[in-house]
Amino acid sequence: MSFVNIKKQYIAIGMLLFVVLFFFNSKPAFQCQITPEVTTYLPTIYGITPTYARLAQKADLTRLSQTLMLVKNFHWIVIEDSEKKTKLVENFLKESTLKYTHLNVKTNSSKHSTASGVEQRNLALDWLRKHLKQSEDKRGVVYFMDDDNTYSLKVFDEMRKINKVGVWPVGIVGGMRVEMPLVKDGKVSGYNAVWKPFRPFPIDMAGFAINATLFLEHPNAMFSRKVQSGFQESEILKYFTKTEDLEPLAENCTKVLVWHTRTQKPSIISPSKLKHPIPPDSHIEV
Amino acid sequence: MSFVNIKKQYIAIGMLLFVVLFFFNSKPAFQCQITPEVTTYLPTIYGITPTYARLAQKADLTRLSQTLMLVKNFHWIVIEDSEKKTKLVENFLKESTLKYTHLNVKTNSSKHSTASGVEQRNLALDWLRKHLKQSEDKRGVVYFMDDDNTYSLKVFDEMRKINKVGVWPVGIVGGMRVEMPLVKDGKVSGYNAVWKPFRPFPIDMAGFAINATLFLEHPNAMFSRKVQSGFQESEILKYFTKTEDLEPLAENCTKVLVWHTRTQKPSIISPSKLKHPIPPDSHIEV
Numbered sequence: 001m002s003f004v005n006i007k008k009q010y011i012a013i014g015m016l017l018f019v020v021l022f023f024f025n026s027k028p029a030f031q032c033q034i035t036p037e038v039t040t041y042l043p044t045i046y047g048i049t050p051t052y053a054r055l056a057q058k059a060d061l062t063r064l065s066q067t068l069m070l071v072k073n074f075h076w077i078v079i080e081d082s083e084k085k086t087k088l089v090e091n092f093l094k095e096s097t098l099k100y101t102h103l104n105v106k107t108n109s110s111k112h113s114t115a116s117g118v119e120q121r122n123l124a125l126d127w128l129r130k131h132l133k134q135s136e137d138k139r140g141v142v143y144f145m146d147d148d149n150t151y152s153l154k155v156f157d158e159m160r161k162i163n164k165v166g167v168w169p170v171g172i173v174g175g176m177r178v179e180m181p182l183v184k185d186g187k188v189s190g191y192n193a194v195w196k197p198f199r200p201f202p203i204d205m206a207g208f209a210i211n212a213t214l215f216l217e218h219p220n221a222m223f224s225r226k227v228q229s230g231f232q233e234s235e236i237l238k239y240f241t242k243t244e245d246l247e248p249l250a251e252n253c254t255k256v257l258v259w260h261t262r263t264q265k266p267s268i269i270s271p272s273k274l275k276h277p278i279p280p281d282s283h284i285e286v
Numbered sequence: 287m288s289f290v291n292i293k294k295q296y297i298a299i300g301m302l303l304f305v306v307l308f309f310f311n312s313k314p315a316f317q318c319q320i321t322p323e324v325t326t327y328l329p330t331i332y333g334i335t336p337t338y339a340r341l342a343q344k345a346d347l348t349r350l351s352q353t354l355m356l357v358k359n360f361h362w363i364v365i366e367d368s369e370k371k372t373k374l375v376e377n378f379l380k381e382s383t384l385k386y387t388h389l390n391v392k393t394n395s396s397k398h399s400t401a402s403g404v405e406q407r408n409l410a411l412d413w414l415r416k417h418l419k420q421s422e423d424k425r426g427v428v429y430f431m432d433d434d435n436t437y438s439l440k441v442f443d444e445m446r447k448i449n450k451v452g453v454w455p456v457g458i459v460g461g462m463r464v465e466m467p468l469v470k471d472g473k474v475s476g477y478n479a480v481w482k483p484f485r486p487f488p489i490d491m492a493g494f495a496i497n498a499t500l501f502l503e504h505p506n507a508m509f510s511r512k513v514q515s516g517f518q519e520s521e522i523l524k525y526f527t528k529t530e531d532l533e534p535l536a537e538n539c540t541k542v543l544v545w546h547t548r549t550q551k552p553s554i555i556s557p558s559k560l561k562h563p564i565p566p567d568s569h570i571e572v
Binding site for chain 1 (some may be wrong): 298312341342344345346349350352355356436437438439455456457461462463464466468478480481483531540541542545547548549550551552553554560562564565567569570571572
């Protein structure tokens with residue numbers, strides 16, 4: 001009998017070992033469930049980008065889109081300055097992995113000022129209002145983005161903190177290294193602008209973003225052809241805020257996270273000036 | 287005795303159950319191991335980028351780095367044209383999530399031609415050869431990238447197909463919409479270049495990439511100050527290949543996936559020309 005008991009003890013130890021192994025082995029499974037992303041709420045950023053046909057257009061759209069691919073919850077509203085949507089932009093957006101809305105409206109060049117982007121940005125705002133009215137989630141941030149500017153990923157993190165209107169410095173603009181709001185005790189007290197410093201908001205388009213719901217609260221807020229050059233930013237901001245209510249972001253407006261870069265206009269040799277004819281290249285999209 | 291035997295059978299069944307449970311439970315762990323990325327081999331792309339201090343430098347590096355963040359197995363070799371590494375580039379690279387090597391060498395402007403990037407690219411090649419000699423994996427692709435050019439993500443997929451030297455069109459360069467190798471029956475038969483078409487390889491630096499191991503096989507291959515302007519590409523390519531051996535990529539050189547863009551030089555108002563003094567901004571990095 002004692003022989004049988006000893007054997008049972010071994011069996012019991014064996015079973016215990018299995019139980020231990022069982023739980024030990026399940027560890028990797030538990031570890032796996034920790035991996036999924038943290039589901040903190042991120043308001044949608046609506047990037048509004050007017051664009052027009054030119055030689056460097058696809059290049060500019062390409063590198064901007066590759067930055068936007070790294071921004072979570074981003075919705076790109078691209079508005080062509082053209083009678084019809086072009087195949088280049090249409091195919092480009094289709095091939096991108098971005099969430100986008102493609103619109104088009106031709107600039108009415110006969111009207112007053114020559115400011116660019118007025119009709120395009122206004123059309124985007126019309127679309128946005130309709131979209132927000134239909135959406136369950138009416139929250140979001142509106143940012144006016146040029147297709148040749150440079151945006152650090154960090155500026156998108158900053159603008160998600162906005163309650164009403166947030167501001168930050170813009171590099172290389174208005175004849176300055178950096179044009180920026182001046183901050184005193186956490187509040188915007190003025191600006192360092194030297195180009196038309198008498199503007200109500202001497203800020204570049206890249207230097208602010210607006211809580212999207214404000215566009216529903218102010219249905220008439222839009223850009224205008226009737227104001228002088230450089231006043232578009234002031235024109236839209238006047239509906240929503242005053243200097244003293246602006247929210248200074250980017251470490252109290254001390255960090256440059258966006259740059260008003262411009263792509264140099266390419267100089268192309270006219271085919272008529274060539275000694276030898278060149279092989280046709282019009283079938284190749286540049 | 288039969289009673290004891292039955293008990294042992296139960297115990298055996300119980301143990302079997304544990305064994306089954308053990309393997310069943312380990313399933314989630316196996317499933318987890320399926321989720322990670324498919325482990326097809328991707329050769330490392332060594333991007334060699336000379337850079338120099340200027341107002342738009344950080345902007346240009348920022349948007350290029352944000353493209354590179356989307357490229358797998360990428361190693362960025364950034365070489366400053368300066369006596370010392372600058373804080374701007376050093377901090378910029380540290381903050382980036384990229385795999386990088388930071389080097390510096392000042393251009394010797396007294397020497398022969400004024401070609402830019404010669405010393406910087408040669409230093410990078412020295413580093414690369416040492417690195418490959420020490421590495422287990424000597425495979426890879428070498429691509430010479432300017433910090434203000436535009437690179438579609440697709441060009442990196444293309445260059446991983448290279449056996450020796452791959453080529454593709456470059457948009458907006460040499461006075462043309464697109465400068466490109468001409469392809470006949472899957473082979474490069476010539477070029478459409480109009481600027482110095484007599485160059486052995488009338489291709490822009492952005493228009494080719496080279497199998498990294500070729501740099502070990504040809505230890506003397508490097509750039510030179512002793513050649514005339516526009517001949518640097520020909521200078522390096524002569525070590526490795528002939529026109530007829532080039533591998534045409536990007537759908538037989540019919541797609542533009544890189545553009546020789548240039549950032550417009552900003553015009554900054556001199557502080558001496560200002561009516562009112564501006565608040566100090568030298569503490570802000572642009």
